[in-house]
Structure formats: C-alpha cells, structure tokens
Amino acid sequence: MELKKSKLISLVQKKIPKERILSKEVDLISYSYDASFYFLKPQLVVRPLNLDEVQFLLEIANEEKIPLTFRAAGTSLSGQAVGEGIIVDLSFGWKNYEILHNGESIRFEPGIIGNHLNVFLKPYKRKIGPDPASINACMMGGILANNASGMCCGVEFNSYHTLKNIKVLLANGYVLDTFDPDCEEKLQKYQPEIYQGILKIKRKIENHPELKQKIQTKFQIKNTTGYSLNAFVDFERATDILAHLMIGSEGTLGFIAEAELRTIPDPTFKYTGLLCFEDIFQACESIPLLKKLNAVAIELMDRSSIRSVENSPYVPEYLKELPETSTVLLVEFEFENPKDLEEFQKDFPQKIQNLKLVIPSDFSSDEEKRNILWNIRKGLFPSVGAVRKKGTTVIIEDVAFPLEKLPYATLDLQALFKKHGYENAIIFGHAKDGNLHFVITQKFETKEEIRQYDEFLKDVVSLVVDKYQGSLKAEHGTGRNIAPFVEKEWGRELYEIMHEIKTLLDPNGILNPGVILNPNPNAHIENLKQIPKFVEENVVANDFWKIQNELSEKCIECGFCESVCPSKNLTTTPRKRIILYRETIRNPKFLDAHLHDFEHYFFETCVKCGLCETPCPVKINTGNLVKSIKDKEHGLLSNQIAKKSVKFFYFIEKFIRLQLSLVFFLKKIFSFFVSYFESLTYRLNQILKTPVYYRELPPPSKWKKLIKNSLKTSKSTKPDFYYFPTCLSRVFGTHNGYDLVELVPKIAEKLSLRVEVLPTQGLCCSQPYESKGFLDAQKEMIQKTRNFLERVDPKIPIIVENTSCSYVFKIKREYKDFQFLDSIEWIEILQKQFPHRFRKVYQTLYVQNICSVQKLNATKKLISILTPIAQKVEVSSFSECCGFAGDKGIYTPDVMKSSTQQIKERLETKQYDGYVSSNLTCELGLTIGTKKNFKHHLYYIFMSLL
Numbered sequence: 001m002e003l004k005k006s007k008l009i010s011l012v013q014k015k016i017p018k019e020r021i022l023s024k025e026v027d028l029i030s031y032s033y034d035a036s037f038y039f040l041k042p043q044l045v046v047r048p049l050n051l052d053e054v055q056f057l058l059e060i061a062n063e064e065k066i067p068l069t070f071r072a073a074g075t076s077l078s079g080q081a082v083g084e085g086i087i088v089d090l091s092f093g094w095k096n097y098e099i100l101h102n103g104e105s106i107r108f109e110p111g112i113i114g115n116h117l118n119v120f121l122k123p124y125k126r127k128i129g130p131d132p133a134s135i136n137a138c139m140m141g142g143i144l145a146n147n148a149s150g151m152c153c154g155v156e157f158n159s160y161h162t163l164k165n166i167k168v169l170l171a172n173g174y175v176l177d178t179f180d181p182d183c184e185e186k187l188q189k190y191q192p193e194i195y196q197g198i199l200k201i202k203r204k205i206e207n208h209p210e211l212k213q214k215i216q217t218k219f220q221i222k223n224t225t226g227y228s229l230n231a232f233v234d235f236e237r238a239t240d241i242l243a244h245l246m247i248g249s250e251g252t253l254g255f256i257a258e259a260e261l262r263t264i265p266d267p268t269f270k271y272t273g274l275l276c277f278e279d280i281f282q283a284c285e286s287i288p289l290l291k292k293l294n295a296v297a298i299e300l301m302d303r304s305s306i307r308s309v310e311n312s313p314y315v316p317e318y319l320k321e322l323p324e325t326s327t328v329l330l331v332e333f334e335f336e337n338p339k340d341l342e343e344f345q346k347d348f349p350q351k352i353q354n355l356k357l358v359i360p361s362d363f364s365s366d367e368e369k370r371n372i373l374w375n376i377r378k379g380l381f382p383s384v385g386a387v388r389k390k391g392t393t394v395i396i397e398d399v400a401f402p403l404e405k406l407p408y409a410t411l412d413l414q415a416l417f418k419k420h421g422y423e424n425a426i427i428f429g430h431a432k433d434g435n436l437h438f439v440i441t442q443k444f445e446t447k448e449e450i451r452q453y454d455e456f457l458k459d460v461v462s463l464v465v466d467k468y469q470g471s472l473k474a475e476h477g478t479g480r481n482i483a484p485f486v487e488k489e490w491g492r493e494l495y496e497i498m499h500e501i502k503t504l505l506d507p508n509g510i511l512n513p514g515v516i517l518n519p520n521p522n523a524h525i526e527n528l529k530q531i532p533k534f535v536e537e538n539v540v541a542n543d544f545w546k547i548q549n550e551l552s553e554k555c556i557e558c559g560f561c562e563s564v565c566p567s568k569n570l571t572t573t574p575r576k577r578i579i580l581y582r583e584t585i586r587n588p589k590f591l592d593a594h595l596h597d598f599e600h601y602f603f604e605t606c607v608k609c610g611l612c613e614t615p616c617p618v619k620i621n622t623g624n625l626v627k628s629i630k631d632k633e634h635g636l637l638s639n640q641i642a643k644k645s646v647k648f649f650y651f652i653e654k655f656i657r658l659q660l661s662l663v664f665f666l667k668k669i670f671s672f673f674v675s676y677f678e679s680l681t682y683r684l685n686q687i688l689k690t691p692v693y694y695r696e697l698p699p700p701s702k703w704k705k706l707i708k709n710s711l712k713t714s715k716s717t718k719p720d721f722y723y724f725p726t727c728l729s730r731v732f733g734t735h736n737g738y739d740l741v742e743l744v745p746k747i748a749e750k751l752s753l754r755v756e757v758l759p760t761q762g763l764c765c766s767q768p769y770e771s772k773g774f775l776d777a778q779k780e781m782i783q784k785t786r787n788f789l790e791r792v793d794p795k796i797p798i799i800v801e802n803t804s805c806s807y808v809f810k811i812k813r814e815y816k817d818f819q820f821l822d823s824i825e826w827i828e829i830l831q832k833q834f835p836h837r838f839r840k841v842y843q844t845l846y847v848q849n850i851c852s853v854q855k856l857n858a859t860k861k862l863i864s865i866l867t868p869i870a871q872k873v874e875v876s877s878f879s880e881c882c883g884f885a886g887d888k889g890i891y892t893p894d895v896m897k898s899s900t901q902q903i904k905e906r907l908e909t910k911q912y913d914g915y916v917s918s919n920l921t922c923e924l925g926l927t928i929g930t931k932k933n934f935k936h937h938l939y940y941i942f943m944s945l946l
Contacts, residue, residue, distance in 0.1 A: 003064050008044055008086075011064070015056045020047040020092070025590070026597045029583050030576035031071070031087045035558045037393045037442075038079035038480055039529045042069070047092040051257050055173050057088060058255075061510040062171070069512050070251040072110055072139035075559045076146065077396055078479020079527075080250045080515050088255075090141050091562075092569060095902075099124070100260065105164050107260040110141025113563055118266070119877040126263040129157030132475070133378040136615060137560045144256050146477035147224050147248030151377075152297045152332070154433045155222055157264055158475075160230075160247045167258040168246050170194070171506040176242055179260070183239045197504040198238040201497055205232045211494060218490075222400040222435050222474035224248050226486045226516060227498050245501065250477050251512040253505045267334040269341040271348075272370040273363025275329045276322060278356060280414070280427065283327040284407035286355050287431050290331055293351060298432035299330040299377050305426040305439075309379065309617075314372045318359055326358055329431065330377050332370075341365060379617025380428050381439065381558065388424075388441035391533045394556045395453075396439045397481070399464050400474035403434040409468050413438060416463065420456040435474040444528040454525050461485045480527075483518035532585040552578055552625045554618050561612035561622065566883035566899035571605040574612035574622035581625065603630060605895050607885035608771050611851040614879060623771075630773030642769060642777035646784060649727075650762030656731050657700035664699040682893060691890045696928045702739045703730040707759055719756035721748070721826070722798040726805040727764045728920045734935070740920050743938040744799055744823065750945040751834055755799070763788055765800075765808040771886055782814045789818055797821045801938060803852035803918045810856070824858050824918065827865040827941050835868075838944050842870040845940065846912040848903065850922045851881040862918060862937060869944035874912070876903070884925025900929025907932055914940055 005023060012021055022028075022045035032041040043066070048054045061068045069083030072090045081087075094111030103124025106117055114135040118127045130143050131150035142148070149158040168176045174191050177183055188195045205211050212233055219230040231244035246254055277283040280302055290298050303326045310320045319328070335341040345365070352361060364370060381396055388394055401409040410427060413436070417425040422440045429436040440456075443449045464470040465488055472482050472489050487495040502509075502517055514523060533553075561574040572580070580602055584591040591598055608623030634642075645652060667674050674695045681693045703725065729741040738746070748755035763785045769778035792798070797819040800806035806822035809815050821829075831838055845866055849859050859875065866873045883889060883899030907915075907930050915934040917923040926934040 003043070003066060005043060008060075008064075008066070011060050012044065012046055012057070012086075016046060016048060016053055020049070022046070022089075024597050025594050026572070026580060026601050029590070030572055030579055031074075031089070032082060033529060033557050033579055034071070034074040034076045034079065034081035035556070036077050036079040036082070036479065036481070037395050037444075037529045038082055038527050040079075040082040040084050040527050042083060042087045043085055045087040045089055047089045049093045051169060051175065054088065054169055054255055054257070057086065058169065058171060058173055058510075061086065062508050065508060065510065067510055067513050068251075070110075070141065070145070070255055072141035072145075073113070073134075073137055073559055073562065075134045075138040076142060076479065077398070077476045078473070078481050080146065080477055080479045080512065081142070083512060083514075085510075091139065094141070094257075103263060105260050105262050107165070107258060108140055109258055110139060110144070110256055112140050114138055114140055114143050116878070121263055121266070124263075125266050125268065127266040128261050129153045129162040129264050130159050133381070134558070134560065137558075137563050140259070141256055144247055144259055145250050147228065147475070148477075149222060149430075149433075149435075149475045151299060151430060154430075155219070158222075159261065160228055160244055162262045162264070163244060163247060163259065164262050165260040166243045166246060166256060168243070169255040169257055171254060171508070171511055175257075176239065176254070178239055178243050179258075184237050187239055187242075194242075194504060195238050197500075198241050201500055201504075202232045202241060204497065205229070208493070214491070214494065217469075218471065221402060221471060222430075222433050223471040224475055224477050225471055225473040225482060225489050226478060226495070227253075227501055229490075229494060229497065248477065250479065250515050252502065252516050253511065265336075267336050269335040269338055269365065270332055270370060271335070271341060271344060271363055271365050272330070272332040272373055273361055274316070274319075274373065275331060275352070275355065275361050276319075276358050277327050277329070278323065278358050279325045280327040280410050281407045282356055283329055284410055284431065286329065287403065287406070289352070289355070290329070291432060293348075294333065295331050295432065296334050297330070297332040298430070300427070300429055300431035300436070301328045301330065301377065301380065302427045303327065304424065305380050305428045308426070309376055312376075315376060316362065318362075323358060330373055331363075375617075377428070380426075381437070381556075381617075388554075388556075390553065391445070391531055392441040392443050393529050393531050394439060394441050395481075396437055396476070397457075397460065398429075398435070398437050398474050398476040399460070400433065400435045400471040401464070401468050402470065405468050405470075406431065406434045406436075409463070409470070410436065412463055412467070413460075416456065416459050420452060420459070422456070430475075433474075434470075444525075444530065450525050450528075454522075457481075457524060461488055465489050478516045480514055480518070481524045483514065483516055484521050484523050486517065530586065532582050552581070552620055552622065555620055558617075560615045560617065561620070564611045564615060564879040564881070566607050566609065566611075566881040566885075567605040567895050569901070570894055570898040571601045574616075574620070577602055577606065577622050577626065578620075581629070602626060604892055607881060607883050607888050607895055607899075609851045609881045609885055610855060611879060611881050614851075614854055627770060627773045631775045634773060639774060639776055642772075642774035643780055646769075646777055646780045649764060649781070653727060653731055653761065660697065660700040660732070663693050663697060667695070685891070685893060689891060691887075692893045694928050696924065698924070699733045701730055701733045701741050703741050703761075706739075706741055706745070706757060707761070717754060718793075719754045719796060721753070721755045721821070722792055722796055723748075723755050723757045724763075724798050724800050724809075724820075725757065725760050726800060726802045726920075727760075727768075728802050728805070730761065732920055732924070734923075734939075738939065738942065740801060740936050740938065743936070743942050744801055744826075747827075747830070747938065747942050747945065750942075751830060751837060753830075758788075758792065758798075760788070765805045766812070767804065767808045768886055770808075782812065786814055789815070792818075794818055797826075799823060799826045801936070802920055803850070803856060803858070804922075807852045807856050822856060822858065823938055824853070824856075824861050824865060827937070828861055831865060831868060838868040838941070840869055840871060841944050842913045842940065844872045844874065844912045845870040845914045845916055846907070846910075847873060847875040847916045847937075848882070848922070848926055848934065849876045849879065850917055850919055851879075852922075853918050854879060862916075866916065866937065866940065869940060870913070876906075882922050882925035882929060884921045884928075886921060889921070889925045889928070896925050896929055900926060904930040916940060 067085030071081040074081045090111045094109040097108040103126040132148040165178045228248045231241045425440045555578045565573045606626045610621045613621040723744045733739045766778045766781040801823045809820040883896040889896040915932045917934045923934045
C-alpha cells in the first residue's frame with residue numbers, strides 16, 4: 001500500500017535535509033522518465049550525499065516496504081532508472097575519484113560521468129574499458145549496474161572483467177568492501193547467511209556440469225540478460241562472487257558506492273574510416289578479416305540509419321549517394337607509435353582489396369575527421385528517434401549473436417521488420433562482437449498497436465534464443481522490456497538460481513522491483529510512455545520558433561544534454577524541461593495546478609545559453625523552446641514596451657552606467673558596507689526578484705572617452721578593421737586596469753594597425769531581446785543595427801570582442817552581408833601577421849571553455865592564440881556554462897552559484913598565473929562564482945605586447 005507522501009517526507013527528513021528531498025509534482029513528473037519508453041511516477045526523489053544517508057533510506061524502504069530505484073544519469077534504455085517508490089538520485093554528488101598505480105587503475109564514486117574518468121586518465125595514456133556511445137552523458141553507477149560495454153571493449157574489457165574492487169551497500173544495510181583485505185572473513189562473520197548462501201549456489205552450479213557449461217558458453221559473447229552468473233564460475237571467494245554479481249545487477253541487489261576498475265592502454269595514434277558495402281550480408285562477412293587486422297572497433301550502420309543523419313552538415317557527402325541496400329562499417333585501428341601507423345597505412349589498401357566495396361575506403365588519422373565519423377555513430381540512436389513519426393516513441397533493443405551466425409541473423413532480423421510492419425526499422429551496432437542494436441518507432445495508443453509490438457518482440461525472442469542461441473540483451477541491461485523473457489533465455493534451473501540470488505540479497509524485494517526478474521508476462525507492454533503530438537496552437541506562428549518546437553518534438557529524452565546544463569543541480573535540465581512541456585500538452589490541468597513551480601523550473605532558471613545543443617545529436621536548443629513559449633506569453637503592453645526600448649536603447653545603457661557609477665561610488669566611500677549591501681540585495685532578490693549588487697561588479701565603462709578619441713582620429717586612410725563595441729563592453733568596465741572596450745584599439749595601436757571604432761551606442765546584436773522572448777523587438781533591433789552597418793565598407797572585417805555577441809552576428813542571416821570577426825579569430829590573424837611580437841609572459845593560464853566559444857567551435861583557436869604568450873595553457877575539459885547569461889546572474893543568482901560550484905572546487909586545488917574567459921559577463925560570473933580573477937583573453941594578449 002502506498003505510504004502517504006507527507007509521512008514519507010517526514011520520515012526521510014529525520015536524516016536528510018528538505019532541500020535534497022524533491023516532492024513537487026514538477027520533480028516527480030520529470031523523474032518518471034528515463035531514456036527508455038517506460039513511465040513510472042515515483043512517490044519521492046531523494047538526493048543522498050553519503051553512505052549513511054543511503055543506509056537510512058534502505059531502513060525506511062525495508063520497514064515501510066517502499067521500493068528504491070537508484071538513478072545516476074537516467075540514460076538507461078530499458079526502464080532501469082524509473083520506479084514507483086523512492087528515486088535515489090546520485091547525480092547530485094558522488095563524484096570523487098582517485099587515480100591509482102600510475103594510472104593502471106582508477107577508484108571512483110557512481111555519480112561521475114564515464115568520459116570524465118578518461119579525461120583524468122589521459123595524461124597516463126590510459127582509459128577505462130567500457131566505452132558506451134553515451135559515455136559523455138552516462139555515469140559510472142549506471143555503467144557498472146548495466147555492465148555497459150560499447151564500441152571497442154567487447155567482452156574482455158567490460159566492467160565485469162576490469163573490476164578490481166567494489167564497495168556495495170546491501171539491502172540489509174551491510175557494507176561489502178573488497179578494498180578491505182579482510183572482507184571475506186568479515187562477510188563470513190557478520191553475514192553468515194549471505195556468505196553460506198552464495199557458496200551454496202556456487203556448489204549447485206559446480207555439481208551440474210551442464211549448467212556450468214551453459215553459463216560459460218553464454219558469456220563468450222556479450223550478455224547482460226539476467227544476473228552475472230559467470231561470477232559463480234570465475235571466482236572462488238564469496239566476496240569476489242558477490243562483487244561481480246553487482247555488475248549488471250541494475251540496482252536490484254545492492255547500491256554500488258565505490259568501485260575500482262583496471263584501466264587499459266589508450267594508444268595515441270588511431271586510424272579510422274568507413275567501408276561501404278553493397279548489402280548487410282557482405283558487411284558482416286568482412287568482419288573476420290577486419291578482426292585479423294586487429295581492428296579495435298567495427299561499427300555497423302545500415303542504410304536506414306545512415307539516412308537519419310546524412311543531411312547533417314558534418315556527414316561526408318558520398319554517404320547520401322549510397323544504394324538503398326548498402327551497409328557501412330566504421331572501423332578503427334590503434335597504434336603505439338607513428339611508425340607503425342605509417343606502415344599500416346601503406347599496406348592497408350592491399351589488405352582489404354578483396355572486400356567488395358561500393359566506393360573506395362575513406363580512412364584518416366586526423367583527430368577532427370575521426371571525431372566527425374564517431375559523432376555520426378554515437379548520435380545514431382537519438383538521430384533515428386528524431387525522424388520518427390509524430391506521436392510515436394522510439395524503441396531500441398540490443399541483441400548478440402555468435403559471430404559466425406551474424407550475416408544470417410541480420411537477414412532474419414530484417415525479415416521480422418517486414419513481417420510486423422516496421423518498414424523504417426534500422427540496424428546498427430558493434431559488429432566486431434556480433435552485437436546488433438535495432439530501432440523501431442511505435443505508437444502505443446491502441447490495443448492493436450500494443451499487440452503489434454508484443455508479437456514482434458516475441459518473434460525476436462524466438463529468433464535470438466531458439467534459432468541462434470544468442471543474447472536477448474548484450475549491453476543495455478535486462479530492464480523491464482526483456483524481464484519477462486529471462487527464463488526463456490536461461491532455462492528454468494538457472495532462472496530459479498537467479499531468484500535465489502534476489503531472495504538472498506533482497507528478501508523484501510525493495511530494490512528496483514520489476515527489473516531483471518518480473519513474474520508479469522506482460523511487463524514489457526505496461527507502463528508505456530505516451531509521446532504527445534505538438535499541435536499548431538502550441539506553436540507560435542513565427543517560423544523560427546516553429547522550427548524550434550518541431551525540433552523539441554524530436555527529442556527522445558536520451559539525456560545527453562543534461563550534463564552541460566547550468567541549472568542541473570538547482571532545478572531541472574533541458575530533457576526534463578521538454579518532459580514538463582509535454583506534460584502540459586498531455587494534461588492541460590497540470591499547468592494550472594503547478595504554474596508557479598513550472599515558471600521557476602521552465603523559465604526562470606533556464607539560462608538559455610544553448611549549450612544543450614552541443615551534445616545533442618539532433619541539435620535541439622531547449623533554450624530556444626523556452627524563449628518561444630515566453631514570446632507567446634508576453635502581453636501586448638510588454639511587447640510594446642520592449643519595442644519602444646529599442647528606440648531608446650542608448651538611454652538604457654546610460655541609465656545602467658549611472659547605476660554602476662552610484663554603486664561604485666558607495667563602495668569607495670563605505671567600503672565596510674559592501675558585504676552587507678550584497679547580502680541585503682540578495683535577500684531582496686529572493687523576495688522581490690530585484691537585482692543583486694555584487695562586490696565584484698565593476699565601475700562603468702570608459703566607452704564615452706574612447707568614442708570621443710576615436711572621432712578625433714583622422715579618417716583619411718582606410719581602416720584595416722572596424723571594431724563594433726558591444727553593449728556589454730559599453731556598459732561594464734573592469735578592475736583590471738583596462739576596460740575591455742579599450743583593448744581592441746590598444747592592441748591595434750601596438751601593431752600599427754588602423755582600427756576604426758564604430759559609434760555603436762544604442763545598437764545591439766539583439767541577443768538580450770531574444771533571450772527574453774521579445775521577438776518583435778528583436779527584429780527591430782536587428783534592423784536598426786543592420787541599417788547602421790550598411791554605412792560601412794562590407795569588404796572590411798568587423799571585430800566583435802565578446803564571443804556571445806559575435807556568435808549572434810555570425811548565425812543571424814540578417815548579418816550575412818558583413819564580415820564579422822570574433823576577437824579570437826582576429827588575434828589568430830595578427831599572430832600570423834606579426835609572429836614575433838607576442839612574448840611568453842605567463843607560466844600557466846587556465847581557460848574556461850565557455851558556451852559561446854564552444855558554439856563557435858573556437859576552443860582550439862583560443863588555446864592556439866594563448867600558446868605564444870604562456871608556457872602552459874590548460875583548458876577546462878568539460879562543457880560548462882557559468883550561468884551568468886547576460887543579466888541572469890544578477891536576477892537569478894542561484895543559477896550562477898550552482899553552475900560554478902564544480903568549477904570553483906576544481907580551481908581550489910591548483911594555482912594559475914591567469915584565468916581566461918572570452919566574454920565579459922562570463923568573466924564576471926566566473927569571478928563571482930569561483931573567487932578567482934577571470935579576465936578576457938584580449939587582456940592577456942595586450943599584456944604580452946607591452
């Protein structure tokens with residue numbers, strides 16, 4: 001019986017603070033979904049930060065018989081991360097790690113993103129074995145709990161085989177810790193029933209050779225169906241068996257609090273390319289040859305999957321021309337040194353000359369080209385989901401066959417698609433391991449549609465298990481979709497052993513019930529996600545925003561976007577915003593009942609930086625969706641005021657500068673008052689949404705003085721460049737000795753270049769209006785700015801100092817007639833023209849890779865322009881936004897505080913000569929959030945010329 005929410009909250013609050021207990025409807029709806037096609041609404045979401053708090057939750061769950069579901073990134077594809085009881089959200093903390101034995105192993109907690117470990121291991125030329133396509137988003141807790149493998153790791157380097165140690169909290173509260181050398185003796189002493197029970201099951205398997213043989217055979221290929229029964233065959237000690245049982249247990253046997261994985265070499269030199277075959281059978285037949293050549297990855301993509309991405313800008317043109325039956329293999333080779341790579345490249349064409357390719361092979365060792373190919377493969381699942389019909393959900397399944405049977409199995413699988421009416425189904429996967437993913441799109445609105453899927457899946461089960469003796473789940477975990485068929489794959493005796501394991505370790509059945517073992521034969525067709533259709537009245541008339549809504553409709557809720565969102569630890573994320581938006585369409589009463597919370601989660605705390613677009617395979621900018629809805633909500637009066645403000649923008653600038661002058665004056669006169677003033681304005685902000693005045697706020701810009709000096713300059717000679725000072729730089733000065741607005745002219749002066757400063761007062765790229773959803777005002781500002789720009793020579797480049805502004809100038813079609821140069825690009829030109837003028841004046845510089853630099857694809861350029869002036873340039877390895885977002889940091893300060901917290905923690909452990917940003921408000925936000933003095937890259941460049 002479901003416990004009353006109020007009682008449950010009061011129980012949890014005895015140990016866990018209320019700010020880490022999520023009970024609002026907006027939270028519960030958000031956590032009702034993962035990347036699968038299932039929907040289960042929890043009673044509560046709790047964010048514990050240590051083992052004691054998880055133990056406490058287990059006590060409550062056992063006493064009250066409430067299910068617990070452990071959730072990390074929520075990228076699970078089979079419903080493992082949703083549940084009806086308490087969701088235990090581990091994404092909020094659990095990010096500690098330790099590199100051991102000179103990189104040969106790494107210890108970590110479950111809330112850390114998989115690829116972050118590879119970033120930390122890169123200096124050691126090592127990486128973790130598992131490499132799922134979602135590694136930039138999924139967390140280690142999920143990777144271990146699902147025994148996720150991926151592109152290159154195969155069976156040999158998955159989590160199970162590279163596990164060295166683990167710390168697990170069992171359902172009864174006991175901590176199994178194999179880091180402790182006495183763990184075996186302690187288990188025997190303190191948990192004799194579990195100790196004896198594990199060894200009893202081992203003896204049962206050992207005494208039945210046919211069972212042991214079946215286990216060994218089934219784990220020769222990828223297999224995550226059911227529990228890791230190979231632990232009983234591979235290990236002798238009870239603790240080792242238990243440790244490896246946890247891998248792939250999907251949170252049903254215990255909570256993985258820490259683990260240590262052995263790492264594997266990560267060779268520097270790689271050779272990657274595409275092989276295009278006439279059909280899927282020929283592609284599969286080529287795999288043994290490619291394996292003999294030591295290919296580390298062989299990724300299969302059929303023609304339908306290629307079609308889903310072929311119109312993306314980075315996809316090679318020749319893929320569009322492939323015949324309808326074609327299949328492509330993405331193949332990668334690795335080498336320890338360049339000589340081996342060079343020799344292989346010479347011999348490679350001859351070694352594959354017998355392959356029947358429809359076009360010549362296309363291989364490269366260039367990192368950028370290689371990344372493009374891998375992005376095609378890694379983005380396939382979401383991209384395929386994005387081209388589905390409206391109102392359908394996307395289903396991915398994951399099977400494995402013995403390699404010698406793979407060519408025939410693929411043909412049979414394609415025949416099943418036709419039999420059941422899935423004409424647009426696709427096949428892709430890790431062909432080197434006989435592991436195929438297939439994707440279908442399905443409606444679940446009628447009994448007939450549900451029956452269609454049920455009959456199809458049962459035919460797949462029969463094909464995989466009966467005909468080819470394969471695995472129903474290769475690497476995505478059993479989840480809810482295959483739980484009813486675990487017995488079919490393993491047989492009655494081994495299935496009963498799995499039940500013994502579950503009963504032994506979770507006698508009350510509180511841990512993720514319904515996952516892996518489920519007595520309900522229809523579990524795979526219950527609790528199904530319903531994707532609403534976006535109808536015209538939910539979309540604004542403006543074409544741009546209509547496109548954004550249509551893009552949002554393509555979201556399959558994969559969660560790739562969540563790791564980069566500034567508000568992820570404060571309110572919600574891009575995926576969850578789309579989930580909430582969909583809920584308002586499914587259930588219009590939801591919005592009326594929870595309007596205040598929806599406003600705060602959806603509008604107020606979305607910084608609309610667009611960073612969510614960068615990891616999204618279909619480039620959904622959830623910020624634009626938020627802006628489009630906000631535009632529709634603006635009333636006639638507010639729109640008219642916004643449009644009027646375009647005309648008086650110069651006076652708005654002047655007013656803000658006056659405010660800054662007043663605050664700066666008070667700070668000078670009453671220095672003791674500064675901290676109190678900041679605290680007071682923060683408190684007022686929480687109540688009245690008034691601005692916060694930080695002690696780091698700069699004085700007003702010296703823009704007026706600069707423009708006067710510029711107007712005095714003779715215009716008899718043609719300038720080398722124009723400079724468009726942005727409104728940010730015209731308003732804010734700095735504490736760094738020079739205002740940002742001064743630096744472009746001063747750098748040009750040092751190099752004897754003529755830069756004409758444009759009198760841009762009252763002009764703007766239009767971003768402030770767009771970010772607040774005033775589309776008509778945005779259009780007017782664009783037109784006003786464009787009218788001004790028509791006076792300048794279109795052949796002369798226009799420098800823009802702030803990257804967020806230059807990004808807007810570059811992407812808006814209204815500005816396409818002008819040559820805008822971001823200041824990073826400008827310095828790159830200058831360094832090529834004057835290579836000896838830039839001196840190394842810094843030892844180490846830290847670069848925060850801000851969102852606008854990422855969207856400009858200018859990270860490498862930024863590093864390259866700083867390299868001539870510093871001995872070492874270290875760039876942040878993660879996609880992060882400071883959350884300041886124009887004026888968001890002033891009006892919604894908690895977003896900035898939350899989004900800079902991890903940056904602050906990282907920077908506390910190291911010291912640098914300088915901290916670099918490329919945008920004035922980002923510079924300000926990072927300085928406030930981290931307490932490090934961030935400065936624009938132009939400042940460091942200028943200082944190198946002194």
